[in-house]
Amino acid sequence: MTQTTTPDPTAGSAVHVAGLQRTYPGGAGLHHLDLTVPTGSLTALIGPNGSGKTTTMRLLLGLDQPEAGTGTILGSPFDHPARYLPEVGALIEHPALYPRLTGRTNLRVLAELAGLGDDRIHRALSLTGMQQHADRLVATYSLGMRQRLGIAAALLTEPRLLILDEPTNGLDPVGTAQLRELLRGLTSAGTTVLISSHQLNELDATCDHFVFLHQGTTLFQGDRDALAASQHSYVEAAPESPDQLAALASTLQEAGYGVRQHEGRLLVDTAAEHAGELNRTATAHGITLAHLTVRRPTLEEAFFSVLGQEPQC
Numbered sequence: 001m002t003q004t005t006t007p008d009p010t011a012g013s014a015v016h017v018a019g020l021q022r023t024y025p026g027g028a029g030l031h032h033l034d035l036t037v038p039t040g041s042l043t044a045l046i047g048p049n050g051s052g053k054t055t056t057m058r059l060l061l062g063l064d065q066p067e068a069g070t071g072t073i074l075g076s077p078f079d080h081p082a083r084y085l086p087e088v089g090a091l092i093e094h095p096a097l098y099p100r101l102t103g104r105t106n107l108r109v110l111a112e113l114a115g116l117g118d119d120r121i122h123r124a125l126s127l128t129g130m131q132q133h134a135d136r137l138v139a140t141y142s143l144g145m146r147q148r149l150g151i152a153a154a155l156l157t158e159p160r161l162l163i164l165d166e167p168t169n170g171l172d173p174v175g176t177a178q179l180r181e182l183l184r185g186l187t188s189a190g191t192t193v194l195i196s197s198h199q200l201n202e203l204d205a206t207c208d209h210f211v212f213l214h215q216g217t218t219l220f221q222g223d224r225d226a227l228a229a230s231q232h233s234y235v236e237a238a239p240e241s242p243d244q245l246a247a248l249a250s251t252l253q254e255a256g257y258g259v260r261q262h263e264g265r266l267l268v269d270t271a272a273e274h275a276g277e278l279n280r281t282a283t284a285h286g287i288t289l290a291h292l293t294v295r296r297p298t299l300e301e302a303f304f305s306v307l308g309q310e311p312q313c
């Protein structure tokens, strides 16, 4: 006898919530939002201002209550945050720090509350590159240093799930690169990370799973392959002689291609396998191509396309 089984959507997911509803006066908030964060992934939560990223993270952390929604976090029911919160670290908006204490003492206060020893403080400072600043008053810290101490505080318990709301705010390029390495190191060691940011290039370089929000609803979620499959790739072409750019554009349009001009090149809306045919069409019209490349959309372009807007290029 054949037995059919329904796949368990929570298997392999650090976070799996569905139908999240949180309505604020005026109608803003979350509207049946679904979110899956695969275990061990570095998941990017992406959306315009006001799309619901912070609200989603606050609900996951039990800092606010949804009107509806079900799911599990680290295998425990979503509506019992006390069961999973000991294994979750978070930095939401700005870190809450005592400015008149040093960075190290701030961490010690938190470590003592959680019954953790100095070894955890040392490790968190080291992971975030904050050792050399640890004995200064937090009041003297730059914004980026406060962010890093906030991340150190979130790491004290060595959480299985780390939730970071715009952690790159205030970080300089060196700090951003250090955070990227830190997050990669944590995920290779088995930590799952959910991160929001408006720096799409940075998320593109760092993350392997993507969730797009708009007006409190999930527009897309999936890994890099699923994102690529949801998008058209396109071919970038330029003639040897820049004078022939307009002629190349009209030749390709007459041949049925969708064409946009961008920085002295043409972006031709077609699949990679048509690149040869496109080259032959140009040659047949006396135009030699100096440049022909297949391009996959960047995360930013994919985001605008899913949002139903033109890529910003």
Ligand SMILES: Nc1ncnc2c1ncn2[C@@H]1O[C@H](COP(=O)(O)OP(=O)(O)OP(=O)(O)O)[C@@H](O)[C@H]1O
Residues within 6 Å of the ligand: 024, 025, 028, 029, 047, 048, 049, 050, 051, 052, 053, 054, 055, 056
């Ligand atoms: N306490 C609140 N009272 C009323 N409206 C709220 C409240 N908190 C959030 N909102 C509204 O809910 C929507 C989602 O806000 P949220 O802060 O989650 O968005 P976000 O994606 O994190 O935005 P940003 O990128 O600007 O940080 C917004 O329209 C916001 O104005």
